[in-house]
Amino acid sequence: MIQKLRTSSLYFISILFVLFAPVSFVEAAGSLTIQELSPASGTVSVNSPVTFKVVPTGFSSPYFTISDNRGIYLTSNLSSFGEFSWTPMSRDVGNHTITITASDSAGNSASASKVITVIQPSVTLTAMKNGPAAFAGSPMEFQITPVGFTNPTYWIGDSVGGSTLTNSKLNSLGAFYWVPTIFELGQHNVTINVSDQSGHFVELSQVFTVSDAIKPAVQSLVPGTTTPVGGAVTFSLTSPGFTAPRFAIIDSFIPSTISADKLSETGVFSWIPVQSQIGVHNLRMTITDSSGQSSIVLQTIVVQAPSITVEAMTPGKVVMVGDTLKFNLQMSGLIVPTFAVSDNHPGGSSVRTNNISSSGLFIWTPVRDDIGVHNIAINAVDTNGNYATVRTDITVVGIPIAPPSPVVASSVYSPPVSAIGTPSSGNSTGGYYFTKSLAIGSESSEVLELQKRLASLGFFFLTPTSYYGSITSSAVKKFQSSRGLEPVGFVGPGTRAALNASGASVGASVATAVIPSVSPLVATANGNRYVFTKSLAIGSENSEVLELQKRLASLGFFFVTPTSYYGPVTAAAVKKFQASVGLEQVGFVGSGTRAALNAR
Structure with missing residues (x-):
């Protein structure tokens, strides 16, 4: 029993030892940050201090090392507490990458870097007006812009004795304002000093030249000596050498809308001419002041019509x-x-x-x-009564879009050669032989003969004019329907053959020409090959156009992606195909071109 109690006690003590034994953790490596940088931008002038504090975390009694990418010795500038202070000199101008490394006896180590830019203090004159050459009586202004100074102070002096250019012309912000008098003509060698409590000092020299006052003149004339009706005319009239000048204005144009109120008390002119003011305006402006001075300024303004x-x-x-x-x-x-x-x-x-x-x-x-020539006139008028007109001639040309309904090619009229005749047959008794493709917009002697032929056949009821318009197109459609042709309204190979055959029936004499034969085709699938059945032209858009573009592409005449739309590119490809098979290059697809396409 005693033995059991002893064993249990030892077991309990062992458990307590395990539960309350000290635990050992692996501490993470330390880190390092740079804080309280002054100046905060990291840019410091020569002879001005830059300071910051290195803050280590996770170190035990750290010690520091410091380095500069330009080799500047800075060890003494960093205290054992991580406080950095450095006053750069002129040789230190430029960018410095300062790296601080913290280490401790436990082997922890971390680094942090900061870029410090050292600049040389400088001074420039900016926003200068009427300088460095100025006229007596005209104000001269500029702003002194210091770089690298802290709370700078300014001083200015003039080499000319008795000059009114004194330090009072320069305020505490470095803004300069001076109006030289007529007694200060000549060259002024001006010295400007800028300094601050850090010991920064820059001296700047500037030469100013004062000339005799210029005569009054027109300045900033907008839009110029020539202006349109309705456009604002503005300018300023200068009056150097005048004290509290008064202005007056007279216009030679009669009647003029320019009155005294168009020239303000400060010499600013503003006027908007209307339609009645078109012409030449010779302005005479007089400037006077209380001292008896006077001057005259002339200005010509031409107002143009809208x-x-x-x-x-x-x-x-x-x-x-x-x-x-x-x-x-x-x-x-x-x-x-x-x-x-x-x-x-x-x-x-x-x-x-x-x-x-x-x-x-x-x-x-x-x-x-x-279709035809349009003389388009556009009239414009505004609320001021100003108006103008422009005309432009536009010529509209085109080929009508073929109807979408397919026609079986076997119904196409194909007259026998004996009905048409040949040049050597001698059985024709006079008439015209058609050889050209015609469409709306065509104008030629062949159109005149077409209209005569259609009139003789009872399809055209107006006086022939040689111009192929919508009425001629309608007559052609009626003729095509009467001959079993697709009523497309333009004249292609099939329609020409029918016209020439109809001419033979009324005693027409056939001229020497070759009529291309048109083989009838049935609009059905021929294996996997598409059979063309429709007349197509610019403006057509359907699946047959897509197949046409594919066929032309396979034959080497069409080089863009097929789109189902018949445009100028497709028309150009059709012309090339027609030329390759000996057809007239009309650019649209009629019965002859369909036959040639279906044969390939």
């Missing part, structure tokens, strides 16, 4: 149907004008006043009926 010019026109004076025409109006002499737009296009026009914004931006997208 004007409008067209600028930044895109794409230019020739625009295609469906494209957008844009230009800006540059206005002179008009203040917040309103606009009215008119167009004398003989066939009517889609141009309206709402095509131009209040800021003068004109935007218009012509339609088919706009």
Whole structure:
């Protein structure tokens, strides 16, 4: 029993020893910071002290070492308590990276660095007005700007005896103001001293020259001697040598809106000419003062009429149907004008006043009926009654967009050669043989013959004019429908063949020419190859255009990403393809071009 109690007691004592035994922790390495930097910016002038305190954390009785990247010995400048104080000299000018390292007997170590910039005190003269050469009676001003000084004081002196340029002209902030008199003409060698309680001192020399007062004159004339109606005219009239000057003004222009109140008591002129003031204004201004001095200043101002010019026109004076025409109006002499737009296009026009914004931006997208020459007039008038007009000629050209409905190519009219005749057949009795592709905007003798032919066939009921407009296009569509052709409204190879065949039926004589044969094609899938069935032109946008661009790309005529839109790039590629297969380079896809595309 005693043995058991002894064993239990030892076990209990062992547990207590474990629970209350001292614990040993591994302390982290120390750190070091630099605090209380003065001056706080780290920039100090020569002969001015810079101080800071090194604060170690996690050290036991640390000791310090210090180094400078420029090799300056600074050990004695750092106390054992981590307090740093250093007064740099002229040789120390520049940047110094000062590094302090703290260590202790436990092996802890840490470093901290601080960049100190030492500058040489300097002085500059800034914000100088009417100097260093000035006229008697005109104030001369400048500001002394010291660098590297603490609470500087200023002193100024003049080499000319009896000069009014004394220290009273310089305030405690270094601002200088002096009005030389007529008795102080000549050169003044001025000395400026800047110092502070730290012993910094800079002496600066400046030469000022005082000349005889200039005659009164017009200064800062805006916008110049020529101004538009509605634009503000301003200038200042100088009066050196005058005391409390008085001003008067007379204008040679009759009747003039320039009156005495347009020239203020301080010699500032301000005037806004209106429409009635267009012309030449010869101003005569008189300056006098109480001493009896007087002077006359003359100034000519020409007021020009308001004007409008067209600028930044895109794409230019020739625009295609469906494209957008844009230009800006540059206005002179008009203040917040309103606009009215008119167009004398003989066939009517889609141009309206709402095509131009209040800021003068004109935007218009012509339609088919706009094809031709437009003389667009834009009138502008403002609330002051000022007005101006500008005219610009715009020519609209284009090819109508083909209808989207497909037509089976097997229904295309293909007259027999015997019906058309040949140059050597001798069975034609007179008439015109068509060889050109025609569309809205075309104007030629062939258009005249087309209109005559359509009139003889009962499709055209007006006097032929040689111009292919919307009425001719409508007549062509009716003719195409009567011959089983797709009614696209323009004349391609298939329509020419039908026209020439119709000419043979009314006794037309066939001229020497070669008619390209058009093989009928059925608009069905040919394996994986697309079969073209539609007429296409600039402005078309559908899946057939996409397939056309792909086909042209595979043949080496189209080099951009297919987009389904038929624009100028596609038209150019079609022309190249047409040239390669011996077709007329018209830039749109008709029956002949479709046949050639489907054959490849």
